[in-house]
Amino acid sequence: MSEPNLRYSDVEDGLRASVRDLLADRADAATVLAHAESAEHDPGLWRALAELGATSLHVPEELGGQGAGYRETAVVAEELGASVAPVPFLGSAVLATAALLHVSQDDDARAALARLGSGEITATLVVPLSTWDSTPSVQLVDGGLVGTVRSVADARAADLLVVPAGGALHLVQASAATVTPVVSLDVTRPVADVEFTGSTSVALVGSAEDAVRAALLAGAGILASEQVGIAQWCLDTTVAYLKQRYQFGRPVGSFQALKHRLADVWQQLVLARAAARNAADALATGNDVEVAVSVAQSLCAAVAVHAAHECVQLHGGIGMTWEHPAHLYLKRAKADEIALGTPGRHRASLAHLVDLPG
Amino acid sequence: MTDLRDRVAALLAEHDPATTDRLDFLRARFDAGLAWVHFPEGLGGLGAPRGDQEIVDAALVAAGAPDNNPRRIGIGLGMAAPTILAFGTDEQRRRFLRPLWTGEEVWCQLFSEPGAGSDLAALGTRARRDGDDWVVTGQKVWTSTAHTARWAILVARTDPDVPKHAGMTYFVCDMTDPGVEVRPLRQITGEAEFNEVFLTDARIPDAHRLGAVGDGWRVAQTTLMNEWVAIGGRPMPREGGMAGVVAETWRANPERRTPEAHDRLLGLWVESEALRLAGIRLRQQLAVGSPGPEGSAMKLAFARLSQALSGLEVELLAEDGLRYSDWALTRPELVDFTGRDAGYRYLRAKGNSIEGGTSEILRNIIAERILGLPSEPRVDKDVPWKDLPR
Numbered sequence: 001m002s003e004p005n006l007r008y009s010d011v012e013d014g015l016r017a018s019v020r021d022l023l024a025d026r027a028d029a030a031t032v033l034a035h036a037e038s039a040e041h042d043p044g045l046w047r048a049l050a051e052l053g054a055t056s057l058h059v060p061e062e063l064g065g066q067g068a069g070y071r072e073t074a075v076v077a078e079e080l081g082a083s084v085a086p087v088p089f090l091g092s093a094v095l096a097t098a099a100l101l102h103v104s105q106d107d108d109a110r111a112a113l114a115r116l117g118s119g120e121i122t123a124t125l126v127v128p129l130s131t132w133d134s135t136p137s138v139q140l141v142d143g144g145l146v147g148t149v150r151s152v153a154d155a156r157a158a159d160l161l162v163v164p165a166g167g168a169l170h171l172v173q174a175s176a177a178t179v180t181p182v183v184s185l186d187v188t189r190p191v192a193d194v195e196f197t198g199s200t201s202v203a204l205v206g207s208a209e210d211a212v213r214a215a216l217l218a219g220a221g222i223l224a225s226e227q228v229g230i231a232q233w234c235l236d237t238t239v240a241y242l243k244q245r246y247q248f249g250r251p252v253g254s255f256q257a258l259k260h261r262l263a264d265v266w267q268q269l270v271l272a273r274a275a276a277r278n279a280a281d282a283l284a285t286g287n288d289v290e291v292a293v294s295v296a297q298s299l300c301a302a303v304a305v306h307a308a309h310e311c312v313q314l315h316g317g318i319g320m321t322w323e324h325p326a327h328l329y330l331k332r333a334k335a336d337e338i339a340l341g342t343p344g345r346h347r348a349s350l351a352h353l354v355d356l357p358g
Numbered sequence: 359m360t361d362l363r364d365r366v367a368a369l370l371a372e373h374d375p376a377t378t379d380r381l382d383f384l385r386a387r388f389d390a391g392l393a394w395v396h397f398p399e400g401l402g403g404l405g406a407p408r409g410d411q412e413i414v415d416a417a418l419v420a421a422g423a424p425d426n427n428p429r430r431i432g433i434g435l436g437m438a439a440p441t442i443l444a445f446g447t448d449e450q451r452r453r454f455l456r457p458l459w460t461g462e463e464v465w466c467q468l469f470s471e472p473g474a475g476s477d478l479a480a481l482g483t484r485a486r487r488d489g490d491d492w493v494v495t496g497q498k499v500w501t502s503t504a505h506t507a508r509w510a511i512l513v514a515r516t517d518p519d520v521p522k523h524a525g526m527t528y529f530v531c532d533m534t535d536p537g538v539e540v541r542p543l544r545q546i547t548g549e550a551e552f553n554e555v556f557l558t559d560a561r562i563p564d565a566h567r568l569g570a571v572g573d574g575w576r577v578a579q580t581t582l583m584n585e586w587v588a589i590g591g592r593p594m595p596r597e598g599g600m601a602g603v604v605a606e607t608w609r610a611n612p613e614r615r616t617p618e619a620h621d622r623l624l625g626l627w628v629e630s631e632a633l634r635l636a637g638i639r640l641r642q643q644l645a646v647g648s649p650g651p652e653g654s655a656m657k658l659a660f661a662r663l664s665q666a667l668s669g670l671e672v673e674l675l676a677e678d679g680l681r682y683s684d685w686a687l688t689r690p691e692l693v694d695f696t697g698r699d700a701g702y703r704y705l706r707a708k709g710n711s712i713e714g715g716t717s718e719i720l721r722n723i724i725a726e727r728i729l730g731l732p733s734e735p736r737v738d739k740d741v742p743w744k745d746l747p748r
Contacts, residue, residue, distance in 0.1 A: 006639035007646070239729045254732040256718075259725035263658075266724055270655035274635035298628045347624040356608060356627065358620040 004281040004292075006274055012075045015054070019079040022048055027085040029325040035086040036187035036328060041157045046087045049076075050119025055093040059101065063110055064117035070218065074225035074280035081229025084188040084328045090219060090226070091124035091154025092116060096162045098218035099125050103169055103206035112160060112171060123160040125215050126194050129153040132216060132341025133349070136208065140166035144198030153339070155192040156181050163201065164208035170201035186335035188328055217293050220340040221279035224296035227304035228269065228276045230333050234311035235265050237326070241315055258314060265307050272303040291353050298346040301337040308333040362410055365390060366417045375423040384426055384460040387418075393459045397443060401455050409645020426461045429692055433503060434458040434465035438511045440584040445528070445569040445577050454509070454530065466507035468498040468531060468555055469578065473748060476719045478513075479522045479575055480738075480746060483557060485514035485529065492516075492529065492567070494537070494560045500713070504540045504553035505689065507533045511581060512562075513574045518744040525743050526574030530566040537561065547705045548685035551693050582715070593641060594634050600667040600703065601630035603696050607671050614674050626667050633659050651728045658720050661711035664695060668703040675700055
């Protein structure tokens with residue numbers, strides 16, 4: 001097995017800088033919080049990301065994308081995690097796109113990918129965001145789709161729904177289904193329930209099971225980079241705060257009891273970043289993908305949650321307020337821990353993959 | 359790189375490993391600049407990027423060439439050599455580096471003292487000037503390879519009247535000097551991998567001083583930073599360390615598995631794999647000349663994982679976990695954290711969070727130097743060393 005490339009390339013660093021500039025302009029904490037209040041995504045920011053090419057990096061050029069790869073997509077996910085920007089990146093650019101790429105021999109799939117790549121529409125894969133190894137619940141009854149899927153990410157923003165049912169993927173216009181937003185733990189990536197009552201659809205050629213599997217692997221692998229971005233923001237923000245917050249006549253960051261906790265977060269982040277880069281590289285090369293993704297998910301999910309916990313705690317009272325953005329990261333980190341398989345589910349997958357049976 | 363491969367080919371052509379004496383081959387490799395390619399020409403290197411070493415090593419391994427048994431001379435390679443390179447005179451570099459690298463001369467490190475562990479800068483071993491020599495008296499501890507070493511890197515106090523960081527000087531000490539006495543230091547595993555070193559009027563010529571008088575702390579920092587690079591720099595296959603040992607125990611003992619142990623094992627296995635990946639990432643960064651500070655994170659994680667994994671293994675072994683191989687005082691030449699039995703691994707791993715900087719000191723360093731957090735108020739900073747409470 002060849003060694004994975006775990007560095008960031010110069011091109012990837014350049015991409016990161018462009019995305020970071022855009023997010024600094026358009027997704028500062030106050031703006032993100034305002035969107036969170038209304039549980040709306042930010043279509044203007046999404047168009048700007050699409051214009052940068054950041055929403056279709058791993059889509060081949062002949063299918064309307066940028067012809068880069070998952071390594072680059074992961075860098076964007078890191079920056080989006082660090083800003084908790086309310087955009088349908090995971091649902092549209094990662095999950096739905098990966099599922100459609102898997103069946104891209106189908107003309108309708110290719111047409112949908114082209115429209116996604118240009119930023120003209122967004123889509124989502126209609127599975128519960130918590131899915132890792134469960135089976136689809138939507139049925140095909142008399143040629144129409146029937147069933148309800150709870151807690152679907154980025155469904156409210158989606159123009160197009162990609163639905164696994166009856167062994168195939170189906171394309172459904174959002175207007176042909178009932179999308180009901182629910183009050184969500186993660187206020188910057190709210191979920192919605194999606195109900196089909198005999199909805200008309202376009203069935204795509206190819207196995208839904210394989211396409212969903214590919215999408216969940218890509219989603220879980222890229223999510224690890226988002227989690228690294230969340231953890232990095234939590235660490236940076238807490239370090240900055242502890243340098244300027246004085247109690248007992250000293251900056252509180254000079255107390256060992258606090259600085260050791262941040263040193264531990266930093267240490268965990270070093271490991272998490274290596275695991276997340278490895279997952280992105282594995283998705284790009286196709287080498288050892290399942291192990292790489294489950295290692296990254298079981299580690300990065302926990303590291304992001306821990307970093308968010310420390311961020312809230314070490315900010316003291318201000319960290320508990322609605323006004324301070326720490327809660328947006330805590331909510332995202334906790335929801336991400338459930339998303340696409342909890343750490344425990346990924347460890348269970350690894351038990352099989354690396355021959356450590358229970 | 360083609361040039362590098364040509365040099366390797368030329369070395370192999372002139373000194374066929376199959377017929378050349380091991381030491382002759384190693385000397386020839388050093389003289390060809392293929393020992394450590396990032397060192398300067400004439401000192402075993404070519405002034406090439408550090409990452410090119412992998413090309414050389416791989417080509418020489420493939421040709422069946424002998425190596426310098428780097429694990430036996432780790433302190434020389436990882437700590438003494440970079441310090442001699444950075445602070446040594448031309449004459450010191452020429453005298454010491456070649457036999458250091460070939461392993462003809464083993465090195466040890468005389469830094470820690472019974473009264474100066476984490477607070478290394480408080481050390482009290484005294485060096486007094488006497489003509490062209492320094493006369494050194496004091497006690498050092500936790501010195502691995504002292505009993506086989508020809509030379510030591512030594513930090514001693516040359517001026518007790520200034521604050522602690524300012525009054526130290528760095529020397530190369532001859533371990534065969536009659537004023538140097540080495541005694542084994544038995545540890546919780548039963549064996550004596552380390553030593554206590556007693557210095558009683560040991561003489562060191564001034565020509566064996568590294569760096570300026572009073573600049574010993576700065577020189578020692580170079581040594582210690584390189585220690586972490588060395589610890590973090592080893593490439594490893596998946597399950598190459600303690601995780602692999604425990605995984606094998608797990609696979610071999612299906613009747614001893616419990617759900618709780620399974621969850622712990624998988625969690626530790628994942629972190630060990632991530633630690634391995636972090637090592638690959640660090641090495642890839644080093645290879646392009648942009649080493650990050652990740653080595654200190656890796657040491658922290660390594661210590662924690664070794665201890666948790668080895669503790670889990672003893673539990674898994676149930677009635678066999680109640681036994682121990684041998685408490686006899688032996689003197690291992692090589693330290694193998696994953697060697698011997700589970701009980702040994704468990705006990706030896708306790709040292710991983712103490713040796714080479716305790717995990718607590720490491721967290722201070724990460725917090726202050728990497729994260730830039732303010733230091734604790736320092737009561738000893740401006741006090742002459744001789745007036746410090748002890």
